[in-house]
Amino acid sequence: MRGGSPVATGPEQIFREDLLEVAARVRRGLDAEIPESAEDLPREEEAAAQIGRAAREERARVLAAGVHGLEKLAAGRRGDVDEDEYFGMEAIVLLEGRPAILVQGQDFASQPGDWALLDGQRPGIRKSIERVGRVEVSGHAELDWLGTGFLVSPFAVMTNRHVAAEFSRADGQGGFTFRQGMGVRIDTAEELGAPPTDESFEFKVTEVIGIHQDVDMALLRVSPSTRGGRPLPTPLPVAADAPADLQGRAVYVVGYPAADGRRNEPEAMSRIFMDIYNVKRLQPGTATALVPDGPGFTMTHDCSTLGGNSGSPVFDLADHRVLGLHFGGRFRSGNFAVPLFQLTDDPLLERAEVNWV
Helix, strand or coil: CCCCCCCCCCHHHHCCCCHHHHHHHHHHHHHHCCCCCCCCCCHHHHHHHHHHHHHHHHHHHHHHHHHHHHHHHHCCCHHHCCHHHHHHHHHHHHHHHCCCEEEECCEECCCCHHHHHHHHHHHHHHHHHHCEEEEEEECCCCCCEEEEEEECCCCEEEECHHHHCCCEEECCCCCEEECCCCEEEEECCCCCCCCCCCCCCEEEEEEEEEECCCCCCEEEEEEECCCCCCCCCCCCCECCCCCCCCCCCEEEEEECCCCCHHHCCCHHHHHHCCCCCCCCEEEEEEEEEEEEECCEEEEEECCCCCHHHCCCEEEECCCCCEEEEEEEEECCCEEEEEEHHHCCCCHHHHHCCCCEC
8 A cells, every 4th residue: 555554554455344345334434423513612621622623524534535445446446546545545444454442441342344353352352451561660761651561470571672671771790670760660551541540550560580682572570569459460371382374363462552753654644543642552453474583583463553562462362372572663564573482492481480371
């Protein structure tokens, strides 16, 4: 596709259903939207309501253009699709084909189309969601959170090396310690609408178990927060072997996508997502390949991730084992993860007592 979708895949590859059915469903959704009026609102709320209405109108305009584009594709008229229609199709791919679903109350809303199948996996997905948190810091000069982490053993959280580098340093004795004046915690809530002072889902990071030399990985020791007192949940199951049919396999990511200017997302695309960043989301997609990368391999996937997803787990939708550790993406190309099933004998992961399944 033209344009700038981070998914980098066209609707013909994304949607399993007929493109005309996708177009009809999006059109029905647009027809069902009832415009809100700013009349009779208090003056202090009127401006905000007008801004919100303008954003919804822009979103509707973009999606309507995408519907026309899908209809042209379905009719074999790819050459007639204009730039606005390509952009609109990218929006539909992101919103329906590769959505970033808000997590609220450790749960998620049912989805239309292909991802209606998530309902059948809801119990397993909810268990996954509960064991993923935001890596938050105190004492950092610029940031109050850095990325995502997830529980992989009775006492250890996994995240990226480049996340841990923001709060840790070598101790001169072969290990790592916290930078002076800094503290770290894992918050498994941080959902849209959640109370900002709720500490019952927080766990304290007490030690940097280790930072991997070869892959973008770090292991952190955690303990229950003395303030919240909630015990650590059981760890996530980490895949000890690769699925036979990895390419094209349905997967999902859980994490905290952040606004990321490096991806040069158009302003209208930002409006489509209503500028809701930094909160917990469920991001389904597919594993796309296992590719050579130096001495090892990298797993690629097409879930709609952004910068704050650094350190997110990539789950197998079929059995909810963690297949990979997401560490980055490339605009218009795809997303990359460490294939954990290739590290079952790694000394650092053995020291962290990773829960291989």
